[in-house]
Amino acid sequence: MANTKDGAVENARKDLAHRLNIDAGQIKERSVEESDFPDMALGAPEDDEMSGQMITRGWRIQLEAQGKTFEYRADKNQLRAYKFKGKNYRV
Amino acid sequence: MNRNNFFIHVALALVLILVAAFAGQLSKWRKEWKGNVGIMPHAEKKQPATTEEIALTENRNFGRPEVLVKFKSGVSNETIERLTASLHDRVEDRIESAEGLEAIDDLDNADAASIVAEYSKLPEVEYAEPNFEIQLDAAEGPLVPVFPRDPQFEDQWALANSGQKGGKQGADISATLAWAKTTGSDKVVVAVLDTGVDYSHEDLAANMWMRPDNLPPYHDNELGTIDDENGYNAIDGTQDPMDDNGHGTHCAGIIGAEGENDVGIAGVNWKVQIMPLKFMNSSGFGSTKDAIEAINYAIERKKAGVNVRIISASWGSTQKSQALGEVIRKAYENDILFVAAAGNATTNNDRTPHYPSSYDVPNVISVAALDRNDQLASFSNYGPKSVAIGAPGVDILSTWLDNEYEEKSGTSMATPVVAGVAALVVANNPRISVDDLRKRLMDSTDPIVALKGKTVTGGRINAAKALE
Numbered sequence: 399m400a401n402t403k404d405g406a407v408e409n410a411r412k413d414l415a416h417r418l419n420i421d422a423g424q425i426k427e428r429s430v431e432e433s434d435f436p437d438m439a440l441g442a443p444e445d446d447e448m449s450g451q452m453i454t455r456g457w458r459i460q461l462e463a464q465g466k467t468f469e470y471r472a473d474k475n476q477l478r479a480y481k482f483k484g485k486n487y488r489v
Numbered sequence: 490m491n492r493n494n495f496f497i498h499v500a501l502a503l504v505l506i507l508v509a510a511f512a513g514q515l516s517k518w519r520k521e522w523k524g525n526v527g528i529m530p531h532a533e534k535k536q537p538a539t540t541e542e543i544a545l546t547e548n549r550n551f552g553r554p555e556v557l558v559k560f561k562s563g564v565s566n567e568t569i570e571r572l573t574a575s576l577h578d579r580v581e582d583r584i585e586s587a588e589g590l591e592a593i594d595d596l597d598n599a600d601a602a603s604i605v606a607e608y609s610k611l612p613e614v615e616y617a618e619p620n621f622e623i624q625l626d627a628a629e630g631p632l633v634p635v636f637p638r639d640p641q642f643e644d645q646w647a648l649a650n651s652g653q654k655g656g657k658q659g660a661d662i663s664a665t666l667a668w669a670k671t672t673g674s675d676k677v678v679v680a681v682l683d684t685g686v687d688y689s690h691e692d693l694a695a696n697m698w699m700r701p702d703n704l705p706p707y708h709d710n711e712l713g714t715i716d717d718e719n720g721y722n723a724i725d726g727t728q729d730p731m732d733d734n735g736h737g738t739h740c741a742g743i744i745g746a747e748g749e750n751d752v753g754i755a756g757v758n759w760k761v762q763i764m765p766l767k768f769m770n771s772s773g774f775g776s777t778k779d780a781i782e783a784i785n786y787a788i789e790r791k792k793a794g795v796n797v798r799i800i801s802a803s804w805g806s807t808q809k810s811q812a813l814g815e816v817i818r819k820a821y822e823n824d825i826l827f828v829a830a831a832g833n834a835t836t837n838n839d840r841t842p843h844y845p846s847s848y849d850v851p852n853v854i855s856v857a858a859l860d861r862n863d864q865l866a867s868f869s870n871y872g873p874k875s876v877a878i879g880a881p882g883v884d885i886l887s888t889w890l891d892n893e894y895e896e897k898s899g900t901s902m903a904t905p906v907v908a909g910v911a912a913l914v915v916a917n918n919p920r921i922s923v924d925d926l927r928k929r930l931m932d933s934t935d936p937i938v939a940l941k942g943k944t945v946t947g948g949r950i951n952a953a954k955a956l957e
Contacts, residue, residue, distance in 0.1 A: 436833035438774055439806075443808075448769070448774065449775075450773040450803060452736055452902070453898045
């Protein structure tokens with residue numbers, strides 16, 4: 399999967415809608431900014447996951463729903479939900 | 490005296506005169522040769538020395554060039570010649586691998602400090618420094634730094650920091666001095682446990698491990714027999730460790746991109762054998778189980794006679810796995826050093842351990858990252874009790890997929906620097922034990938203010954010291 403910024407935001411929105419069991423139209427895009435993440439799991443490793451310790455350029459995506467802010471992290475290779483209810487998920 | 494005796498005496502006298510004259514000329518030649526040893530031009534590649542002691546003494550004008558002057562980019566050779574002539578000096582040698590770097594001989598035999606001061610004032614000059622004399626023990630003569638002719642070497646600040654791109658001169662691992670002693674050995678195998686390695690890369694192919702013909706293919710009870718011709722892929726249990734991300738190829742190049750091949754960069758080792766072990770996928774992450782499988786492969790190959798002495802591990806997480814710790818201990822029992830990234834979370838590993846670098850196993854050496862100014866990298870983890878050593882890890886140029894070269898940052902990049910130095914030590918001392926190898930690395934640092942109280946050694950790895 400070769401992500402683009404817009405593609406990553408779209409997939410993050412779909413994933414959040416699924417996790418919250420709401421319509422994607424109820425999710426607002428709060429911000430999308432380029433960011434350097436500390437490792438190749440974008441600083442959001444799942445349990446039992448080892449990642450390369452190289453600074454990795456990607457996008458920090460902030461979405462808003464149900465009065466809360468949810469963060470996703472993406473680069474050209476992957477999309478991750480960051481600390482969704484305390485846990486990280488590869489999407 | 491009869492007529493025959495007379496001619497014999499005349500002939501003997503002529504021979505004696507000729508011998509004396511030749512001996513005198515030999516002595517003169519020897520003196521001239523000794524006096525002219527200085528910076529080594531690439532065409533006269535010096536063989537690595539083999540003696541034990543390296544000592545630095547300040548230049549006191551031994552008839553070799555007094556100073557090294559780096560002219561700013563864009564200053565023409567004609568301008569350089571004019572400037573040196575105006576100071577009654579001459580360009581003794583032009584260092585081709587570093588644009589604008591000239592070895593200058595002062596024809597007045599002034600002391601180096603005053604010549605440096607003269608050149609430092611010139612607007613065309615980036616910096617000037619004395620041409621330090623580097624000596625082996627008294628019996629061996631001078632030891633000179635060795636510069637490879639790889640075209641991108643001048644961008645490898647970690648190996649030779651001349652102050653390029655705003656860096657601090659000398660904030661490097663003293664690779665050029667180490668290379669005067671050894672540039673590595675193809676008898677030493679370093680396992681790169683990573684995303685794989687692009688073993689076809691133009692600057693790596695010559696230094697890749699390949700299973701010897703007399704070594705049977707790898708056999709695993711669950712996976713069966715695997716034709717591990719180029720290494721091992723633990724993700725799918727196949728023989729192909731080709732890199733599909735780039736991270737592992739980058740780390741491999743730092744350890745052992747081929748040196749002196751007129752291509753790309755030079756690794757810490759110009760020659761070595763890199764064994765690719767793939768356990769991370771195309772996105773750069775992998776499972777603990779696959780890491781264990783790959784380490785186990787390296788151990789089994791060691792037992793089968795492959796000289797695996799070092800595993801370079803530029804990865805990690807805060808999750809602790811007892812099984813991973815145990816297999817690393819098994820590597821220790823098989824005399825394999827395990828060099829691991831301290832992590833990039835800007836945290837103190839004494840309080841928040843990062844694995845595998847935080848395992849309390851005698852073969853683990855944890856590496857923090859430094860920038861080109863000898864500062865702890867803004868992202869680097871540290872730990873006065875748990876992080877062993879610092880090494881360059883910011884804007885590190887190395888090999889990448891598709892015969893490319895890229896600059897990357899991370900403790901991922903600092904780790905193979907230390908693994909590479911470890912390989913040089915083994916090349917120089919093949920019988921060194923893993924305990925002594927680790928101690929040698931720990932004892933071979935330059936103290937760095939930014940690392941004081943941040944790592945066990947408080948220093949940056951120094952390859953030349955490691956080979957003393």
